[in-house]
Amino acid sequence: MEFLNNNVCSPKGFKALGKSIGIKKSGKADFAVIFSEVLADAAAVYTSNKVKGAPLIVTRNHLKDGKAQSIVINSGISNVCTGEKGIKDAEETAKLAAEELGIDANNVLVASTGVIGKFLPMGKISNGLKGIKDELSITPEVAKAIMTTDTVEKEIAVKADNFTIGAIAKGSGMISPNMATMLCFITTDAKIPSKKLADFLKNSVNKSFNMTNVDMDQSTSDMAVIMANGIVGKADEKKFQNALDYVCIELAKKIAKDGEGATKLVEVNVKNAATAEDAKKIAKSIVSSNLVKCAIFGNDPNVGRIMCAIGNSMAKFNENLINIYFGNEQVVQNGRIAGFNLSEAKSIMKKDALSITIDMNDGKGNATAYGCDMSYDYIKINALYTT
């Protein structure tokens, strides 16, 4: 695999734009469009939160035929809890974009992220859409325009074999996906029919975004979309899945590391659990625990809290077989706190990424989850954010 210094515009035939249209008071970029020169096969996964944003409902409708050619995204307002008017506004956005791009409105997908409960400013969106066809380019600020509390752009592109995959994502708070993610938009120039594409996407999302947690709050707007425009022809399935896994896992790590208030990335590797499902439950339970996250922020190797989180995971396990490592330092042996070197453990924790390995010694199930620590700034950001 070759790593490219770009994003959704790296695969052949894709262009995009990112700009400010005045939705955010700060004047920061808040509007993005992704466009494929030709009609693409497409698939998506969505939040399992039962309160779903209007854009998800419209996108799901437009994706029934497995085809898409453009995605229009705004940040600042999520268009959630907005009823019939919210749906109408999302449809109108697709229709206006389609007219500008000279394509069918049914092939335009929409996504929104930001404050819940406000209506989209349709005047600003309508103005923002005027002339977009001429603004599209292959080096756009598209990743920046979809950010909310994110502090860094999350973008990636890889070339594998004959095809290229590019992607952007946003997400920093309200991150506990359980079917899809925050927002993630993936493009490829490989030729893959939409049903197959949906399978590939689901596989990759299960290993990446669905294993990521910032704060246990699953958003109402989560969505991951992939468009395959087929320009370079068919791809080797295994190579494609591997490349897509890589792209999604890297973006999941970027999201976890940029979690609201986070000072470090936490990677929890659970191995030799009774089953893969048990490994997954254990890994997710650990990255989800507020107490574990606070201890990591304080560089405190409080392994009792990790044992507590394992116990709360609902997984099958034998407490007396568990070994736990911080980096290479063993901190738990056979379910008992090991006589580890406290200053060594603390110095491992002070780095900007912490790898925790849990060996369950109970089978062959493996899983990795991605999270972050929990700091004063998490409270600050979320006690002061809007309304």
Next chain:
Amino acid sequence: MEFLNNNVCSPKGFKALGKSIGIKKSGKADFAVIFSEVLADAAAVYTSNKVKGAPLIVTRNHLKDGKAQSIVINSGISNVCTGEKGIKDAEETAKLAAEELGIDANNVLVASTGVIGKFLPMGKISNGLKGIKDELSITPEVAKAIMTTDTVEKEIAVKADNFTIGAIAKGSGMISPNMATMLCFITTDAKIPSKKLADFLKNSVNKSFNMTNVDMDQSTSDMAVIMANGIVGKADEKKFQNALDYVCIELAKKIAKDGEGATKLVEVNVKNAATAEDAKKIAKSIVSSNLVKCAIFGNDPNVGRIMCAIGNSMAKFNENLINIYFGNEQVVQNGRIAGFNLSEAKSIMKKDALSITIDMNDGKGNATAYGCDMSYDYIKINALYTT
């Protein structure tokens, strides 16, 4: 019901003690004994965390016959993840106490709370137990001696009809009970056989501690125990259940309000949900959301986060029928953010208790959950707590 200014020593025939035996470095009280003059019927509920503390295992064994006469409790070290030696230490504690009290070791229950992974200091416990029979009194500092990060004692006593119920509890962090609670010890002089007592306790715990959340981390040491020594004879069942409900709910509120770093109590009343189970899921999901808790700390009526938490609850509901009130101020109507008075909503939130009512307009299910806000001090306490 009459409210008494005491605790587990209020019902006839109960004495207790609370003192320091040197487990806590601070020199604060860390050791308590509760004693009934006569053998009592007893029942308990325990944590559903699969990693269980040694004291729970020993107490469960000793309660197989539904009888108990004393409870020995220490704070500072929880005796969890301590294997065979942990069990032996808990058994030894019961045996030494039994010798001092002149009763059967099988009728002594044990409980521990504090740091996970350390062994009990058996020398200190053995010294602390010497002469306890003479130290027992009816005005002991027992509630103080079971505290860890708690900032206030949690005790209550009520007289109803012919009987009295007294109780103490501790809990401030790692609070998300799902079968029992933190630690809670309840005494009564009513005569109630242990099986009946277990039913009463389970009913009350389901309405109180199991509806309380500080941080989603269910402890390994949760336990609620009730002892009924029968000294005043039989009690009216309905009156007893009501009084026990009251005692448990009041203690649950005290625990929520004293949640680690909390600045206010949050009471979420869900009414008219499809079923009582749906109401419960919704109420618990709201008090469990970090984002809702941060917004409450910031006095920000961010109702979008409440709608998000409802959506994540896995309950059945119709989004378009939901009305939400902060105090008497309606903030959501038919699932849409209502045009509420922002300064009025903020002033309601600034008080030291916030009542949120969710009318689902979808059936007859009601439930109430108890929680708190999430502040900088939650992070501070948990980033710095031991190891």
